[in-house]
Amino acid sequence: MKGNLTPLLSLIPVGILSYFYSLTSFLLLAIIAFCLAALLLVGIVKAFRPNLPQKWVRAPFLVAVVCVLGVLIGMLRPLDPAVVNSGGVSDKLAYAYKTDQADRMTVGAYLGLFQNNMAKRDSIRLAQVKQLYLDEQIRLPIDKFHAAFVFHHSKKSEFFEIAQKLAGEAAAVRELKGDYVVQWLARATYDRWMVSLGKPEKYGTQDKFSISVE
Template identity: 65%
Template structure:
């Protein structure tokens, strides 16, 4: 009975942490990869050493079981609502940016079964930010940066053009000149806009992605 106690407590602790913190799931995935690599190496070694103690195979299997369970439990961690409808434009943009980045720090963002849900959340943020843009409520440099990030996660060339305009304006402000992410976004939005138009990128920031040119 005692030999199952430690694995059970470990499983409970890992599952709890994975449910509470998104980063834990990524750490668990790394441990799973390391365990698989160890099992592969042990399997090769066993070909040459048939007397290899089987406990060296059980340990990574236990680790993998705990980690896989933890990742699975983490998938049930509820996401924050995509946007807020209270507060001024700056508060709405800051919140939309936070959830945009938060969504991309979850394992479910990289799993196909959650693709539609994540796309819907992007669409909700885009709709709100586009409304603020059309109403000329985006004026502060940092607000332009937040808005540009949301626009550049769209799928339309017209939105990439807006993203580039806002990101470039934010990057041109003196107090944001040394902000790496702001400066990177100005380049990334330009490249994404150009690629969406079938033109070569300038800064080499883009991976493959699909767009709808309008």
């Protein structure tokens, strides 16, 4: 009885952590992978030693089950709204940047079942930031950085060009010269823009991604 109760009790803290901290799900996925590898190894050993204690199979299996349930619980957490319409320009851009990054720290962002929702949220952010850009309201260096990140996650060459312009301007400001992420974005947006035009990247920052050249 105690052996059956322990995994059930362990699901409580695992579920809580997974629900409130999105990065927990990635740790759980790593544990699941380890458990599956352990089960495969145990299966091989069991082929030569049929009398191997059952606990060597049961333990990694139960841990994997708890972790899978933890990941599923984490996916039940509702996402914050993609954008806010209150506050100033800096508030809107900072929030759009925050949710852009938060979305990409969830397991759902990498599962096909949730891809449409993530694309919709990206388009909502892009629409807001694009309008602010067209209205020439993006002036502060940090605002340019936040806006560039949203443009950077679009799918069109024209937006990559805008992202590179904004990121480059932000990276050139003295107070942001020591910020690694700002400097990286200036290079990454240039590479992504070049690749979208069918040209070679300069800084080697890009993985494969789909784009629409316009």
